[in-house]
Amino acid sequence: xxxxxxxxxxxxxxxxxxxxxxxxxxxxxxxxxxxxxxxxxxxxxxxxxxxxxxxxxxxxxxxxxxxxxxxxxxxxxxxxxxxxxxxxxxxxxxxxxxxxxxxxxxxxxxxxxxxxxxxxxxxxxxxxxxxxxxxxxxxxxxxxxxxxxxxxxxxxxxxxxxxxxxxxxxxxxxxxxxxxxxxxxxxxxxxxxxxxxxxxxxxxxxxxxxxxxxxxxxxxxxxxx
Ligand SMILES: Nc1nc2c(ncn2[C@@H]2O[C@H](COP(=O)(O)OP(=O)(O)OP(=O)(O)O)[C@@H](O)[C@H]2O)c(=O)[nH]1
Ligand SMILES: [Mg+2]
Numbered sequence: 001x002x003x004x005x006x007x008x009x010x011x012x013x014x015x016x017x018x019x020x021x022x023x024x025x026x027x028x029x030x031x032x033x034x035x036x037x038x039x040x041x042x043x044x045x046x047x048x049x050x051x052x053x054x055x056x057x058x059x060x061x062x063x064x065x066x067x068x069x070x071x072x073x074x075x076x077x078x079x080x081x082x083x084x085x086x087x088x089x090x091x092x093x094x095x096x097x098x099x100x101x102x103x104x105x106x107x108x109x110x111x112x113x114x115x116x117x118x119x120x121x122x123x124x125x126x127x128x129x130x131x132x133x134x135x136x137x138x139x140x141x142x143x144x145x146x147x148x149x150x151x152x153x154x155x156x157x158x159x160x161x162x163x164x165x166x167x168x169x170x171x172x173x174x175x176x177x178x179x180x181x182x183x184x185x186x187x188x189x190x191x192x193x194x195x196x197x198x199x200x201x202x203x204x205x206x207x208x209x210x211x212x213x214x215x216x217x218x219x220x221x222x223x224x225x
Pocket of ligand 2: 050051088
């Protein structure tokens with residue numbers, strides 16, 4: 001496994017993350033931040049590996065708190081990655097919480113995604129070992145409905161053989177009505193898929209930083225100051 005890790009990290013990354021830092025946590029929309037650079041959100045069911053995915057990108061073990069106990073991240077946690085902001089969202093679909101708490105999480109997620117002008121991209125994480133849950137399918141429908149750009153990213157792929165992983169990629173893609181080539185398989189244990197994720201992030205940042213065409217720029221400048 002260590003050899004594998006080395007192999008993935010030897011490739012030249014398209015984007016170098018040097019010093020990612022924690023910015024703040026938000027429990028409700030009044031605490032959400034308005035970043036001055038592209039913001040990328042990471043969502044998925046609880047325990048799927050969102051915080052580990054963020055740590056993999058940051059090259060840090062403990063930037064985002066991880067836990068084997070599902071439902072740990074109950075807040076929106078913002079991280080500064082230099083050229084972009086990453087938002088670690090509360091996981092959904094955790095059974096062992098009260099109805100009231102579930103509703104609170106759903107509201108936080110809804111408030112977060114409603115402000116879609118702030119969101120440049122969403123990494124929607126799905127466990128590579130299992131079929132997508134009903135909550136995953138609902139999340140995808142939600143992202144489609146709100147026309148939020150997203151990439152389905154499979155986690156924990158180190159737990160499958162290469163053959164099984166390819167099988168699962170095809171099956172999960174079919175369940176979510178996506179082309180298998182649009183999914184990125186990752187492992188925060190080995191760094192597998194990290195280059196593909198960074199390549200996607202680089203293209204998202206480049207697109208977000210492109211100047212607006214003149215007409216659009218005039219339209220968006222009509223805000224009262
Ligand atoms: N083998 C393996 N384990 C992983 C991977 N990613 C996450 N894990 C483990 O899965 C558990 C949950 O990971 P987290 O990153 O805390 O998951 P999360 O989605 O942030 O969870 P919540 O914040 O509770 O919703 C931890 O025990 C991690 O070590 C992976 O790529 N491979
Ligand atoms: Mg987490």
